[in-house]
Amino acid sequence: MTLRTSISPGPEWQLLSLREAGVSLIDCDHRTPPPASDGYPYIAIPQLQNGRLDLTDVRRITPEHFLEWTKKARPESHDVVLSRRCNPGETALVPPALECALGQNLVLLRSDGSRVFPPFLRWLLRGSEWWEQIGKFINVGAVFDSLKCADIPNFRLTIPPFHEQRRIADILGSLDDKIDMNRRTNETLEAMARALFKSWFVDFDPVRTKIAGRQPAGMDKTTATLFPDSFQDSPLGKIPKGWQVARLNEHVEAVKGLSYKGAGLSDTGVPLHNLNSVHEGGGYKFEGVKHYIGEYRDRHIVRPGDLIVTNTEQGHDCLLIGYAAIVPRMFGDFSLFSHHIYRVRPLDRSPVTPAWMCYLLNSSAMHDTVSGYANGTTVNMLPVAGLQHPQFLLPPAEIIQKFDGLAIPVLGRLERMVAENRNLAVLRDALLPKLLSGEFHIGDSLKNTYA
Numbered sequence: 023m024t025l026r027t028s029i030s031p032g033p034e035w036q037l038l039s040l041r042e043a044g045v046s047l048i049d050c051d052h053r054t055p056p057p058a059s060d061g062y063p064y065i066a067i068p069q070l071q072n073g074r075l076d077l078t079d080v081r082r083i084t085p086e087h088f089l090e091w092t093k094k095a096r097p098e099s100h101d102v103v104l105s106r107r108c109n110p111g112e113t114a115l116v117p118p119a120l121e122c123a124l125g126q127n128l129v130l131l132r133s134d135g136s137r138v139f140p141p142f143l144r145w146l147l148r149g150s151e152w153w154e155q156i157g158k159f160i161n162v163g164a165v166f167d168s169l170k171c172a173d174i175p176n177f178r179l180t181i182p183p184f185h186e187q188r189r190i191a192d193i194l195g196s197l198d199d200k201i202d203m204n205r206r207t208n209e210t211l212e213a214m215a216r217a218l219f220k221s222w223f224v225d226f227d228p229v230r231t232k233i234a235g236r237q238p239a240g241m242d243k244t245t246a247t248l249f250p251d252s253f254q255d256s257p258l259g260k261i262p263k264g265w266q267v268a269r270l271n272e273h274v275e276a277v278k279g280l281s282y283k284g285a286g287l288s289d290t291g292v293p294l295h296n297l298n299s300v301h302e303g304g305g306y307k308f309e310g311v312k313h314y315i316g317e318y319r320d321r322h323i324v325r326p327g328d329l330i331v332t333n334t335e336q337g338h339d340c341l342l343i344g345y346a347a348i349v350p351r352m353f354g355d356f357s358l359f360s361h362h363i364y365r366v367r368p369l370d371r372s373p374v375t376p377a378w379m380c381y382l383l384n385s386s387a388m389h390d391t392v393s394g395y396a397n398g399t400t401v402n403m404l405p406v407a408g409l410q411h412p413q414f415l416l417p418p419a420e421i422i423q424k425f426d427g428l429a430i431p432v433l434g435r436l437e438r439m440v441a442e443n444r445n446l447a448v449l450r451d452a453l454l455p456k457l458l459s460g461e462f463h464i465g466d467s468l469k470n471t472y473a
Contacts, residue, residue: 034183035460036137041175044136045143048095049171050124055087062088065097066125067105070114071309072447073148074202075103075122079302079341083123091123095130100140102131102147106169111156115144129171142187145194149458151179182460190457197450204439212305215432219381222249222425223417229253229262248421258415265417271410273372274379278333278406279322279359286316293357295324295349297342300332300363304384306347308440314358324359326351329376331383333404334362335396343404344393346383348376350437364409373419377429382414 040047055064061082069075083091097103101116107127116122116130124130131147133140146152155177161168182190221227228238232251237243250263257267282294291313298310324330328349335343346366349357359365366383368374382388395408456462 034186036181037178038137038181039176039178040131043138043179043181044134045138045175046132046134047171047174048130048132050126050128050130051091051094052126054126055083055091055123058082058084058087061085063120063122064091064125065103065122065128067108067112067127070103070105070109070112073114073144073198075114075117075120081125088121088123095132097122097124097130098132100133100143102144104129104131104147104169104174106171106174107166110160110167110169111153113144113147127168129174131174137181139184139187139191141191141195145190145454145458146179146181148454149179150455151458152177155179180458182458186460194450194454194457197446197453201443201446201450204443208436208439211432211436215429216381216384218428219385219425222421223382223415224385224387226253226262245424248418248424256415258413261415262417265415267413268416269410270412270414272369273374273416274366274368274409276331276364276366276406276409277321279361279363279365280314280318281361282314282316282318286314288313288315291315292318293353294360295330295357295363296360297332297334297362300330300342300345300347302341302345304345304347304380304389306350308350308352311353311357312360318358322358323356324349324365325356326353327376329366329380329383330359331364331366331404331409332362333364335402336400338396338398338402340389340393340396340402343396343402344383344389344408346380348380348433350440351434352437352441364404364406366409373422374416375422375426377426377433378422381425381429388412388414 057064059082061084063069063075063077064081064083065075066081069077069080097116097120099116099118099120103114103116103124105112105128113131131143133143138146156169159169159173159177161170181187228241228246228249229251231238232246232249233253238246238249250265252263253260254263254265256265261267280294287294292315294312294314296310296312298312299307300310301307326349329346330349331346332342332344335341349359366376366379368376368379383392391412392408393404395411396402396404453462
């Protein structure tokens with residue numbers, strides 16, 4: 023939420039209701055389709071994150087259900103999704119070319135272009151006046167606060183002249199596009215690292231290529247010599263010659279984290295990695311960290327580069343439980359981890375590394391094995407045995423080190439771009455109230471500076 027400035031806008035700025043400004047509201051379908059293994063994104067309230075739709079963990083629906091759930095309207099580019107419940111007033115832009123359906127308690131806001139430049143609408147719905155209107159029309163409930171569809175078109179907001187809307191949308195959109203480009207680059211880098219792990223340690227592509235008498239593609243000769251040119255039998259099937267089958271407890275130690283009390287959570291304090299710090303499917307979720315000011319012991323400490331693994335999940339879909347992430351450096355020399363997390367460290371005598379183990383545990387077959395140890399009724403729990411008993415394929419130390427030499431720089435670059443995105447978001451959010459109030463006018467020189 024942003025603060026109102028004390029500067030009055032110019033005479034061309036008009037105070038209009040959304041209806042008067044040509045912004046229409048389209049309600050969603052008040053029911054939920056069954057999930058599908060793949061298909062179209064079904065947008066729910068959790069997908070609204072910082073003005074954008076986060077599709078990382080989105081539900082999918084079939085093409086048939088997509089057609090049924092978009093009869094009222096299909097979300098279009100520059101539409102804005104608004105949450106009416108749970109976090110009423112939160113909005114997110116519909117990006118170009120995204121075909122999706124809306125979940126319950128969400129509505130679409132769409133400009134006809136007569137008074138509001140469509141790319142500007144997303145910014146208009148994030149300013150201080152917007153939140154003042156939310157506070158005016160909010161319906162306080164026993165469980166959830168909510169907004170009525172009939173009230174939203176009556177929200178009155180100050181509308182800048184069209185040329186000013188274009189300038190505001192241009193500069194803020196440039197900052198937001200850079201944030202999105204960094205995010206997409208991170209997704210690509212992470213996908214490449216996972217693909218490399220699968221190629222080397224699951225599909226054994228370098229070995230198969232050498233058996234065929236060819237040089238492994240994209241690999242220098244020194245690295246290629248580390249891989250054998252034949253297979254051998256093992257309890258896990260055919261494996262590269264010279265590689266070994268081992269158990270996790272022979273190479274790593276898993277420790278459960280801090281059982282904390284809510285009273286110890288704070289906006290400051292020691293960073294606390296928790297269940298929300300790991301993405302479904304693995305990888306660190308930067309926005310999920312908490313902070314803690316209560317008591318803890320040395321065994322509850324994690325260091326940068328440590329491996330953490332989730333051990334709890336609501337339900338039994340195994341979308342989160344058993345997945346791993348590396349603790350980033352941005353949280354300092356030490357932080358804490360909650361009891362919903364295991365810290366997994368290699369034993370001194372083992373050649374495995376946290377980064378290599380992270381990609382191993384996030385690989386499809388290994389995750390299926392580890393999560394198979396989970397049990398529980400309502401809450402699914404992963405006992406420590408799930409990180410002790412499973413067998414895994416252990417390559418020579420030199421190959422693990424070679425993989426780390428490629429994967430660890432990727433993890434570092436991912437973290438640097440997350441830090442850059444945070445700085446860009448701070449700049450964007452600082453400019454927003456000044457631009458919407460008319461306090462700050464964007465000249466071409468400033469636009470070029472931040473574009």
